[in-house]
Each structure stands twice: as structure tokens, then as C-alpha cells.
Amino acid sequence: MVTASAPGKVILFGEHAVVYGEPAIAGAIDLRIRVRAEKTAKSLKITSETKDHRYVEKAVDVVFEHLGEATGLMIDISSDLPPASGLGSSAAVSVATIAAVANLLGHDLGKNEIARLGYKVELGVQGAASPTDTYTTTHGGIQYIQPRKKGFTPIQASLPLVVGYTGIERSTKELVAGVRKLRDAYPELVSPLIKNIGMVTRQARKSLEAGEDVGDLMNINHGLLEALGVSNDALSRLVHASREAGARGAKLTGAGGGGCMIAYTPGRYRDVINAIEGCGSTAMKAAISAEGVRLE
């Protein structure tokens, strides 16, 4: 029996635009998914709190194909992360499944290999995806991701963040498809929005590395995501309540449509948490996790 775990993530800048080759910045957070894998005679049995097993099934297929081996499996999943919330549970479960099953079969895959296979799983299930989530959950820390160059650079920064959860589950696949539809319908209007998000993200990298305030940049990024149609009433309410309570910046994080938002809160954790809870939502302090996927 082998157990592997991987952290969730928040996207700090660049979600959706990263699907079109623009850069993104993401940070692993200290909430984890654990995958326990055991060999059995039967084909594949999965137990978990969630009904959606597509990512686990695909991860098992991908790792079997990669290793050229297969076995009957029993997989048990437990998670600190709300499912379908934009905190990277699908990437974390894919990556932890790959690490656990490979190890069970006697293979110690390197992190780059695990991240690459994890991306293959997301692409297979979602149709369109960027390597942002799978890379960040595999390696941990804050990462600057450049999909066009296949480049990944860690950023050293301290970031006081609060995460607010709307409680609304949503599908990344549908939200990514919605942006594509909008872009196909109005390419001259939507492509510059996507490029602009890329410019915000490049500036955010410089500001983070210089230890500067990134509040305005988060607010601009949120406005551009609103224009892409991926925010909603619940997210906007939490974003505005956080800013009014003293957050320097706030934006949705991940695919949008519900899920989570983040607020940049130097010195104002408590006020911002109270403001989000005052809207009837869950709020938590998010600590960046330096550690990515690991065997337990």
C-alpha cells in the first residue's frame, strides 16, 4: 500500500489567459489531497467523498500507459479541499494518483515527469487546459508559468492572502469552453483582453520579486476576468466586500463561475475574513505550501 499527497493551489494572476499561451502565477496552498493505492485482483475500485472520479480514472490509465504495466487497484481519496472550488483539487488528485500508483508498481518518477503526466490527465478530461495547476501542485511554492516556452520559474515572495469560498461548485471545462466561445464570437475584442491579462501577470512577477504591493494588479486582473464573463454575483460580492474591509486587492481565482476568490490583505486578515463571513461565505487564511507532491 502506498499513500501520496499533493497540495491545492490558488492562481494569483493569469487564469484563462494561460490557456492561450500567456503567463500565469500560481501558489500551492497548505490544504492537501491524499491518495492511498493498494494492489487487488479486481480492476479498479475508487472510494472518495466525491462522485466525480474522471481525473482518478484517467490518471490510472495515463500512468499504466507510461509505465507499460497495469494491475488491479483499490484507491481511497481523502481531501482538505472543497471539490470543484477552483483550488486545484482535480490537478492535486491527478498528480497524487500518478505518484502513488507509480510507486506501488516500483517506479520512482521524477517531479517533472509527474507534472507532465498530470497535465496529460487534465487535457484528456477537460479537452483544454494549461500546465499551471499540475505543475504547481507537483512542485509547490509560487511558480511563474510560461506555457509557450514550457518555462517554470519559482518566485520567492511572502503573500498575505485570504481565500473566500462561494460554496458554488462549477466545471472548469465549461468555463474554459465559455471563454473560447466568446473569443470565437468576438476575436478582435476578446484577444486583447487575454493579452492584457498576460501584461498584468508579467508586471505582477516584477512587483512580487521586488516585494511591492500587488493589490492594484489583482483588481485589474479581476476586471479583465469579469469582461471574459467568468465572474458571477457571488464572486463579485466577496471581492467588493473584501476591498471595502481593507484588502489591498481582490480577484476571483481559478476558473471562476463560483468557486473561490482571493484577497491580498497586508495587516487586515481579520477584517477581511469577517467581511467574507458576513456575506454568508467561508473564509480562511491561505498559507503558501513550499512542498508539492510527496509520498506519506
Ligand code: MEV
Ligand atoms: C483553472 O484553475 C485555471 C484555468 O486557467 C484553466 C487552466 O489553466 O487549465 C481556467
